[in-house]
Amino acid sequence: MNYSNDFNSFLRKAKALVKTPPQNGTIHIVIGNEAADLDSVVSAVVYAFYLSRLPQVFGELYYVPIISVPQDDVFLRTDIVALLVKLKIPVEDFIYLSDVNLNSLPISNVTLVDFNNKANHIKELEEQVCQIIDHHEESEDFNNIKKNIKTVGSCATLIAEEIHYSQQSILPIHPISYLLLSAILIDTYNLDLHSGRTTELDIFMGELLTQHSKEDPDQLFDYLQKAKMDISSMTTYNILRKDYKPVPSSASVKLGISSATISASLLLSRDDLVMAAKDYMLKVNVDVLVIMFLSFNINSTSPLREIAFVSMVPDSLTKVTSYILSFQNDLELIEKYDVRCDFKNFVRLFDQNPKLSRKFVLPLLKKTE
Numbered sequence: 001m002n003y004s005n006d007f008n009s010f011l012r013k014a015k016a017l018v019k020t021p022p023q024n025g026t027i028h029i030v031i032g033n034e035a036a037d038l039d040s041v042v043s044a045v046v047y048a049f050y051l052s053r054l055p056q057v058f059g060e061l062y063y064v065p066i067i068s069v070p071q072d073d074v075f076l077r078t079d080i081v082a083l084l085v086k087l088k089i090p091v092e093d094f095i096y097l098s099d100v101n102l103n104s105l106p107i108s109n110v111t112l113v114d115f116n117n118k119a120n121h122i123k124e125l126e127e128q129v130c131q132i133i134d135h136h137e138e139s140e141d142f143n144n145i146k147k148n149i150k151t152v153g154s155c156a157t158l159i160a161e162e163i164h165y166s167q168q169s170i171l172p173i174h175p176i177s178y179l180l181l182s183a184i185l186i187d188t189y190n191l192d193l194h195s196g197r198t199t200e201l202d203i204f205m206g207e208l209l210t211q212h213s214k215e216d217p218d219q220l221f222d223y224l225q226k227a228k229m230d231i232s233s234m235t236t237y238n239i240l241r242k243d244y245k246p247v248p249s250s251a252s253v254k255l256g257i258s259s260a261t262i263s264a265s266l267l268l269s270r271d272d273l274v275m276a277a278k279d280y281m282l283k284v285n286v287d288v289l290v291i292m293f294l295s296f297n298i299n300s301t302s303p304l305r306e307i308a309f310v311s312m313v314p315d316s317l318t319k320v321t322s323y324i325l326s327f328q329n330d331l332e333l334i335e336k337y338d339v340r341c342d343f344k345n346f347v348r349l350f351d352q353n354p355k356l357s358r359k360f361v362l363p364l365l366k367k368t369e
Helices: 007-019 038-052 078-087 120-128 155-170 176-187 200-213 217-229 236-242 264-268 273-284 314-331 358-366
Strands: 026-031 061-066 107-113 129-134 146-149 244-247 255-260 288-296 303-310 334-336 347-351
Touching: 007 038, 007 061, 026 038, 026 120, 038 061, 038 078, 038 107, 038 155, 038 176, 078 176, 078 217, 107 120, 120 129, 129 155, 155 176, 155 200, 176 200, 176 217, 236 244, 236 255, 236 273, 244 273, 244 358, 255 273, 255 358, 264 288, 264 303, 264 347, 273 288, 273 303, 288 314, 288 358, 303 314, 314 347, 314 358
Parallel strands: 026 061, 026 107, 107 129, 129 146, 255 288
Antiparallel strands: 244 255, 288 303, 303 347, 334 347
């Protein structure tokens, strides 16, 4: 495939490729995690574009970024939609997992970005995984392959770092730096060192990308953050599924985590919360749904975090909350008793350490007994 400097053209040609597989050559898939948040989506599409620009050693190799949700679900990710509108990138130019028949494609290699464990959406691709780029805790699922796993605020930071040191001429190509900067700003709360997530590497790459994109990072962060946080018009069911991740565990209690960019009081005030949670838990087959809330006070960039545990089975609710309270020194949990009376049998709500995101809590829940 003759890839050009134009990013939009790259996306359209890659999409055409999966509709009409090449007669000669093979495909290298770049795919992000199941949540398909801004960092995961940006990392996949930018890294695939970067790979397409590298000299090919042998054979015809085509690079295809895949978004791990159906196209309709992208509209639940309001920050992604806002960014694409700003950059004039049509949503339909992306390649979505639901659009692709993986068995019909000559896939030779797979790169995982923004996750490093075996997951449902890549079961058909596991044997082809050759590389991982991620900023989460390393799992033991993949061995003897190329890995770049570092504890930084954003996977986009690691993508930007590789491009900078390997093929930095790509960074000025519109909208590469703009995309990478957007993901880093959202994941690090505008490169705030007090967030508990931002590292010196995030700051360095953020400053570098700002120079290339010529974009004011404060204005960009405000624009994206407002779009991300504005989920008030969504149904309760869609809020729960908007940013959901299963919790792989051998425990008898099945768990999943939903992240919600809204205060707990706003969600718990909805009359349909328990019914929506019950329906969604049945769909994803979990006994306890953990909801991690993120909100901000007016005129503050410091996050407020709350965590709720929802279950229709009292014993399961007690078991999981008792377990998570054993990490009190880190999580700094303070139970809130202003939960509505008709929810008290199903919901336990806590304030928590504002510096600890799902990236910290999920590994703890994996070890639930």
